[in-house]
Amino acid sequence: MQKFNQMKGLMMKKIVLAFAVILPIALFGANKKLEVYESPTCGCCEFWAEYMKKQGYEVIIHKTDDFMKIKEDFNIQPQYQSCHTGVIDGYAIEGHVPNDAVKWLLENKPKDVIGISAPGMPQGSPGMEQGYEDEEYPVVLLLKDGTSKLYSYYKGHKPLDKKHIH
Numbered sequence: 001m002q003k004f005n006q007m008k009g010l011m012m013k014k015i016v017l018a019f020a021v022i023l024p025i026a027l028f029g030a031n032k033k034l035e036v037y038e039s040p041t042c043g044c045c046e047f048w049a050e051y052m053k054k055q056g057y058e059v060i061i062h063k064t065d066d067f068m069k070i071k072e073d074f075n076i077q078p079q080y081q082s083c084h085t086g087v088i089d090g091y092a093i094e095g096h097v098p099n100d101a102v103k104w105l106l107e108n109k110p111k112d113v114i115g116i117s118a119p120g121m122p123q124g125s126p127g128m129e130q131g132y133e134d135e136e137y138p139v140v141l142l143l144k145d146g147t148s149k150l151y152s153y154y155k156g157h158k159p160l161d162k163k164h165i166h
Contacts, residue, residue, distance in 0.1 A: 032056055032057045032058055032088075033057070033058045033060070033088065034052055034057040034058065034059050034060070034086050034087070034088045034093070035060045035062060035086065035087045035088070036048075036049050036052075036059060036060070036061045036062065036084055036085070036086045036087075037062045037064060037067045037069075037070040037084060037085045037086075037087070038061065038062070038063060038064075038067055038083065038084035038085075039063070039064075039065070039067055039083065039084075040063040040064070040065065042083050042084065044083060044096070044121065044127045044128055045061075045083055045084040045127070046061075046127075047126075047127035047128070047129070048084065048095075048096050048126055048127030048128075049061055049127075050127075051099070051126040051127055052086070052099065052102075052126075055099040057088075067084065067085070070085045070087065070092075071085055071092075071094070074087075074092040074114055074115060074142075075114065075144075075146055076092060076094055076114075076115070076117070076142060077146050077148075079119060080094055080117040080119045080140060080142055080148060081094060081095070081117075081119065082094050082095025082096065082117065082118065082119060082120060082121060083095065083121055088102070088106065089106055091105055091106070091113070091114065091115045091116070092114055092115030092116075092117075092142060093105075093115060093116060093117075094115060094116070094117035094118070094119070094142065095117055095118040095119065095120070095121065095125075096118045096121065096122060096125035096126050096127045096128050097116055097117065097118045097125075097126070097139055098118070098125065098126055098139065098154060098157050098158075098159075099126070099157075100159070101116055101139045101151055101152070101154075101159075102116065104151075105141075110141065112143050112144045112145070113141050113142065113143060113144070114142045114143065114144055115141075115142045116139060116140070116141055116142060116151060117139065117140050117142055117148070118137060118138075118139050118154070119137075119138070119140065120137070122135055122137035122154075123135045124155065124156040124157075125137060125154065125156070125157070126157055129156075134155050134156040135155070136153055136154070136155050136160065137153065137154055137155075138150055138151075138152075138153055138154075139151045139152055139153075139154055
């Protein structure tokens, strides 16, 4: 009987250990599913999707001629729009947003924010590495009222200021 109880205890420890390892991975993985809506003819969108895959996201691409509908659904104003829109955990990721900004958004879940954007198609941003000099560009938080708030300025994939403005 004592041997049976020892084996039972060992089995329970293995089960608890398995849950301790697998559960955080499963929970983290659940947040990493990124749906990308893009034009069927855009190549830079593919590059950004590949960049996000390398960052550990599960990327599902929806090529559609009606890719503007998702922007309308999220109320993304024209001045903040780009060539593609990602959706993750209920947030819009508009354009070539660097992963560290997306990660910050998902970890902090700020109130009154619908998403984050790198407006336009900034040269040197993730997916827009074309061999030219990287330009400085803003990454902004998109607010529910249609306005924005500066998150940080970037050059290439890196924030220019280590202390983000938010």
